[in-house]
Amino acid sequence: MQFNLNKILIIFQWVLIFAIPYLNTDPSALFGLSSNIILLLMASICSMWVNLYVKNPFLEFFNTFFFIFFIFRIPFLLDVTFSSDLNIRPFAPENTEFLVNLLILHYLSIVGSILIFNPTFKSSTVVRNFVMGKRDFRNILLFVLIIVFLNFFKSLLFFDIHGLNFSSFTAIFFTIFSNQNVLAVFMLSIFFATKENIRSNNILISLILVVSFFEIIYTGSKSSLLHLILIFYMAYLLKYRTFQFPLKYLYVFFALIPLIFITFLLGKLMRWVHMQDDLANNFEAKLASILNFDLINILDPVTYRIGYLDFYLEKISNEIYHPYISLNYYFKAFIDKITPGFDVYGVPFASRAVYNVREGASEVLNSELITVFAESHLIFGSFSVFFYLFIAYLLQQILKFNRFNSFASILFNYFVLFSFYWWLTGSGLDMVTALVIYQAIFILFVIMYLKYFKSSNIYHKERYGNKSGN
Numbered sequence: 001m002q003f004n005l006n007k008i009l010i011i012f013q014w015v016l017i018f019a020i021p022y023l024n025t026d027p028s029a030l031f032g033l034s035s036n037i038i039l040l041l042m043a044s045i046c047s048m049w050v051n052l053y054v055k056n057p058f059l060e061f062f063n064t065f066f067f068i069f070f071i072f073r074i075p076f077l078l079d080v081t082f083s084s085d086l087n088i089r090p091f092a093p094e095n096t097e098f099l100v101n102l103l104i105l106h107y108l109s110i111v112g113s114i115l116i117f118n119p120t121f122k123s124s125t126v127v128r129n130f131v132m133g134k135r136d137f138r139n140i141l142l143f144v145l146i147i148v149f150l151n152f153f154k155s156l157l158f159f160d161i162h163g164l165n166f167s168s169f170t171a172i173f174f175t176i177f178s179n180q181n182v183l184a185v186f187m188l189s190i191f192f193a194t195k196e197n198i199r200s201n202n203i204l205i206s207l208i209l210v211v212s213f214f215e216i217i218y219t220g221s222k223s224s225l226l227h228l229i230l231i232f233y234m235a236y237l238l239k240y241r242t243f244q245f246p247l248k249y250l251y252v253f254f255a256l257i258p259l260i261f262i263t264f265l266l267g268k269l270m271r272w273v274h275m276q277d278d279l280a281n282n283f284e285a286k287l288a289s290i291l292n293f294d295l296i297n298i299l300d301p302v303t304y305r306i307g308y309l310d311f312y313l314e315k316i317s318n319e320i321y322h323p324y325i326s327l328n329y330y331f332k333a334f335i336d337k338i339t340p341g342f343d344v345y346g347v348p349f350a351s352r353a354v355y356n357v358r359e360g361a362s363e364v365l366n367s368e369l370i371t372v373f374a375e376s377h378l379i380f381g382s383f384s385v386f387f388y389l390f391i392a393y394l395l396q397q398i399l400k401f402n403r404f405n406s407f408a409s410i411l412f413n414y415f416v417l418f419s420f421y422w423w424l425t426g427s428g429l430d431m432v433t434a435l436v437i438y439q440a441i442f443i444l445f446v447i448m449y450l451k452y453f454k455s456s457n458i459y460h461k462e463r464y465g466n467k468s469g470n
Contacts, residue, residue, distance in 0.1 A: 003250065005243040006048045006060065009067050013041045016074065023078045029086040029096060029313065030077050036100040037074060043104050044071055047111045057121060057237040058395060058420060059114045064233075064243075065424050066107060069308035076303045077310065083300055085310045089358070092317045099313050106373040106384060113388040119395035121238060121413045122402060128239050130406050132192045134200070139453050140189045141204040143446070147182040148208055150174075152215040169340045176438045176445075179212060179224075184231045184418070185446055188410060191235040217266050225256070225263050230421075238413050261298060308371050308426070315354075315374040324353040325370055325378045330430035337434045350428035371426035395420060408447045415443045 017038050024034045044066060051059045076082040085091075121127070132140075154174060186208060190198065198205065216224040236243050304310075315321050323329065332345035333353075347353065351367035358368070376384040395416060402412045419436045423429075 001247055002244045006052055010045050010048050013045050017041050028078050028080050033097055033100060036097055040104050043108055055242045057241045058119050060242055069306050073307045073309045083304050085314050089314055090318050091314055095317055099316055103373055109385040109388045113392035117392040117396045119399055130192055131194055132189055132407055134197055136450060137189055137193050137197045141201055144182045144186045145208050147177050148211050151179045152211050155215050155219050172340055176442045181442045187231040188235050225260050234417050238410055311369050312371040312374045315370050320357055321354050324350045325375055333430040334433055349431045351431055369426050370428055372424050375426055411443050
């Protein structure tokens with residue numbers, strides 16, 4: 001029995017529509033906006049329903065992203081028990097109705113842009129039937145293991161939560177060859193490998209997982225397991241263009257939920273351990289708060305982290321952020337981040353400047369999400385629709401450059417889809433552009449690495465060569 005993710009999310013939103021009149025009773029930020037919220041939900045349902053027939057992977061990804069970070073946040077915003085920036089930061093509630101309606105327009109503009117240009121992956125049949133060869137699979141695992149060990153020793157010997165103690169060259173190197181990037185390649189190779197290949201390399205795979213786990217926990221990362229789930233979801237879209245899954249996947253996901261919470265809490269604890277000045281006075285109280293496992297204490301920090309709807313409303317409403325959300329500031333921050341060894345303007349990424357202007361300068365490298373909708377509205381205003389059309393057209397044209405076969409083609413498509421994801425997060429166009437460049441270098445390096453070892457998966461003379469890759 002196969003389940004379709006689109007259909008499940010549509011059903012959930014219909015349930016939410018009927019529940020909204022009963023939920024929207026507290027004096028929350030969305031109080032009195034039931035009709036606007038229902039209109040937002042209907043827009044999302046229509047987009048998902050259309051994609052049941054269109055099956056565009058970018059539209060499916062966008063709809064899923066919007067559901068998790070915007071739609072799913074609505075019930076928690078309606079309950080004042082849960083934390084929200086809208087309750088503790090300067091916010092003009094009289095503008096909320098306009099901003100929710102504006103969000104609907106922005107959402108539908110991106111949906112329409114994707115439908116007009118229909119960016120999608122070529123040769124899906126070839127990719128669907130592709131099986132990674134033994135030699136390529138082992139070469140990828142060896143490469144991943146080396147980079148994972150490098151990152152582990154870097155973290156163990158030099159990690160500082162207040163910032164990297166490296167030159168710009170070294171910092172750029174570890175940004176390119178980050179655990180996040182190599183684990184993505186690792187997950188993609190696992191997804192397209194045979195069970196026999198996985199069994200014959202179980203020692204290498206176990207080493208990668210163990211070393212990565214300790215590096216993730218030590219550095220205080222709170223979302224690494226979610227990142228691996230994201231890569232798995234992307235791999236599924238790369239192969240099938242839509243996410244239909246058997247019942248066993250649902251069991252696995254629910255089994256992972258406790259582990260997701262555990263890694264989140266362990267990451268939070270390790271971050272406090274690294275912040276030694278704060279640790280001495282507050283460690284016992286903070287540890288007690290972690291061990292207090294009531295449902296609100298568990299759900300509150302997690303739902304707050306995915307509260308992009310809060311971020312959207314607050315970023316547009318609060319004018320203190322606006323000087324940093326501009327093309328002029330983005331240009332300065334971007335130039336500083338791609339010039340190794342020196343800064344020209346001496347300004348941080350916009351997402352970090354936005355955090356600093358509200359919380360004050362911090363020694364810890366914190367950042368604040370802007371959201372793609374708030375950013376586009378503040379920079380382009382009424383012309384945002386043309387910017388969205390440009391993004392969809394750009395995706396369509398970039399995908400035409402994919403002249404690779406098999407695993408190289410998969411890596412290229414993953415790079416485009418993950419770049420799309422980075423843009424949707426709303427980290428600021430300055431950060432997104434820099435990270436996309438760094439990841440492009442990384443993906444190109446992996447492709448050249450496989451080609452150097454004369455991989456039978458890359459650059460066949462015939463258009464569709466040996467699908468087994470052996």
